[in-house]
Amino acid sequence: MEYRRSKQRDTILTFLKNTRIHPTADWIYLELKKKIPNISLGTVYRNLQVLEEMGEIQKIPGENTFRYEAKIDPHYHLICEKCGTMVDFEMPHYELINKDAEKMSAFKIARHRIDFYGICSKCQNKSK
Ligand SMILES: [Zn+2]
Ligand SMILES: [Zn+2]
Numbered sequence: 001m002e003y004r005r006s007k008q009r010d011t012i013l014t015f016l017k018n019t020r021i022h023p024t025a026d027w028i029y030l031e032l033k034k035k036i037p038n039i040s041l042g043t044v045y046r047n048l049q050v051l052e053e054m055g056e057i058q059k060i061p062g063e064n065t066f067r068y069e070a071k072i073d074p075h076y077h078l079i080c081e082k083c084g085t086m087v088d089f090e091m092p093h094y095e096l097i098n099k100d101a102e103k104m105s106a107f108k109i110a111r112h113r114i115d116f117y118g119i120c121s122k123c124q125n126k127s128k
Helices: 007-017 025-035 041-053 096-104 121-126
Strands: 058-061 066-069 076-080 086-089 115-118
Touching: 007 025, 007 041, 025 041, 025 066, 041 058
Parallel strands: 076 115
Antiparallel strands: 058 066, 076 086
16 A cells, blocks of 8 residues: 655654654654644554554554554563553564464464563662
């Protein structure tokens, strides 16, 4: 499918490429509103969906909402249970897990995701 170039979509993509926080659609909306006052939440959602279909970004299921990021190669995440921070975790990606899972299931495995939960260093320092 062909998509018409859109300035707002480009802005959203640039924004996602420049942040590491894995923001939600609401957060992206509030940030962009500072630059583009007439942007609507619906527009943000629509553009995020198109960017995802184009393979430019990925949508990550979160606790009660989705988060978005422009890093599309497989990687793991660290999530703080106190402040909700989600960061990329640069540990080796275990492709072999897919093979193991395939042996143990009737699935043709395409990919896997791992989220590690714990307390981030900022929150650890706060409680000291
Ligand atoms: Zn934290
Ligand atoms: Zn990530």
